[in-house]
Amino acid sequence: MKKRKRKQKRTRRTYKYQIREHPQNMRLGNMLDDLGDVHNHFLKLEKRYYRIYSKYAGRFRLQPHLTKLIQRTKPHWAWIPRDTLDEVIIRIHITYERFFDGLGGLPKFKRKARYRSAKFKTGYKLEEGHVRISFKEWDESSQSFKFNKRWFSFHQHREWQGKVCYIQILRDATGTYWLYIVTNDSTTEPYLATGESVGIDFGMDTYLTLNTGEKIQSPQFLKHALKALRTVNKSLSRKVKGSNNWWRAIRELARLYRHIVNQRRDWHFKLATDLCRRFDLIATETLNLDGMKRLWGRKVSDLSFGQFVDILKYKCIKHKRKFCQVGQWTATTKPCSDCGYPNENLSLSDRQWTCPECGSHHDRDVNAAINILRAACDPVVEQM
Numbered sequence: 001m002k003k004r005k006r007k008q009k010r011t012r013r014t015y016k017y018q019i020r021e022h023p024q025n026m027r028l029g030n031m032l033d034d035l036g037d038v039h040n041h042f043l044k045l046e047k048r049y050y051r052i053y054s055k056y057a058g059r060f061r062l063q064p065h066l067t068k069l070i071q072r073t074k075p076h077w078a079w080i081p082r083d084t085l086d087e088v089i090i091r092i093h094i095t096y097e098r099f100f101d102g103l104g105g106l107p108k109f110k111r112k113a114r115y116r117s118a119k120f121k122t123g124y125k126l127e128e129g130h131v132r133i134s135f136k137e138w139d140e141s142s143q144s145f146k147f148n149k150r151w152f153s154f155h156q157h158r159e160w161q162g163k164v165c166y167i168q169i170l171r172d173a174t175g176t177y178w179l180y181i182v183t184n185d186s187t188t189e190p191y192l193a194t195g196e197s198v199g200i201d202f203g204m205d206t207y208l209t210l211n212t213g214e215k216i217q218s219p220q221f222l223k224h225a226l227k228a229l230r231t232v233n234k235s236l237s238r239k240v241k242g243s244n245n246w247w248r249a250i251r252e253l254a255r256l257y258r259h260i261v262n263q264r265r266d267w268h269f270k271l272a273t274d275l276c277r278r279f280d281l282i283a284t285e286t287l288n289l290d291g292m293k294r295l296w297g298r299k300v301s302d303l304s305f306g307q308f309v310d311i312l313k314y315k316c317i318k319h320k321r322k323f324c325q326v327g328q329w330t331a332t333t334k335p336c337s338d339c340g341y342p343n344e345n346l347s348l349s350d351r352q353w354t355c356p357e358c359g360s361h362h363d364r365d366v367n368a369a370i371n372i373l374r375a376a377c378d379p380v381v382e383q384m
């Protein structure tokens with residue numbers, strides 16, 4: 001498959017606001033449920049098209065088809081702004097394109113309640129703390145659709161900067177609705193150059209080891225919340241499935257998980273900011289996350305290295321710091337960082353070792369971090 005030329009990624013900034021609870025938020029929920037239907041319908045269509053013609057239909061065949069569907073068999077979709085319906089098809093299209101470029105997986109069918117977000121390029125209006133969405137409503141007297149504009153209020157804890165490109169409505173597992181405002185704002189105050197570089201080794205015992213010998217421990221939020229999780233899980237198992245109290249316990253559990261995710265994300269952002277402030281060049285290794293998960297299980301998920309690397313990348317781009325990832329097959333653990341002697345006898349349990357060649361004493365992680373930094377500075381070595 002030929003690689004498509006991708007548009008240069010523009011800088012976007014997302015602002016997240018909580019939509020205030022209100023009975024009419026049900027409309028947003030109904031809209032997301034319907035969008036889930038649209039998603040499943042068109043994904044099924046794509047798969048059938050592929051079975052018959054051995055190629056994918058793509059958005060330019062599906063979007064006209066959506067027009068026909070709304071006119072004939074699915075008139076109950078017409079109350080949602082057309083752009084938002086189109087966006088569902090475009091998402092499927094983009095997911096397939098990314099899949100062919102080897103960047104991601106295939107799109108999946110979703111349970112209704114699992115469809116999470118809707119994108120609005122048009123059909124909305126933003127004002128101080130309020131967002132208006134232009135739904136449509138069937139009018140009996142004139143036998144046509146009329147605009148049914150609805151205001152939703154959100155908690156505007158900060159101003160957004162720049163021109164608004166589009167907005168998104170999101171719902172999470174606890175039933176809270178969020179408003180994402182995406183703008184083209186790209187102003188940042190750059191950090192002062194420090195002239196320092198750092199090599200970072202990820203580990204299970206110590207979260208990060210820097211080549212300076214500094215060790216950063218992970219707070220392990222999931223581990224500390226396990227007891228609370230167990231309590232809620234127990235109370236959930238005592239409830240009658242499907243009852244009001246059961247749903248309450250489900251939401252309680254979801255809220256607890258959301259809290260853990262928020263804590264971890266916050267810590268990752270603070271750590272990444274700190275590293276960007278202190279160093280001009282940040283070098284890490286490419287992680288084999290699937291392999292690590294098989295080896296270590298829940299602990300890897302709790303540490304979530306993948307998310308941290310993504311945040312670190314984002315921060316480096318934002319603050320114009322250089323970020324390198326040393327290839328997976330570059331030897332970083334075994335060679336001695338002083339003389340380069342490859343210590344083949346090193347096992348996973350050896351935290352410290354002495355080089356038989358030059359006699360220098362090494363901490364396993366610090367040694368790896370030094371090797372990572374060296375490999376990143378050496379242009380000959382394969383880099384990602």
Ligand SMILES: [Zn+2]
Nearest residue numbers: 336339355358
């Ligand atoms: Zn040595």
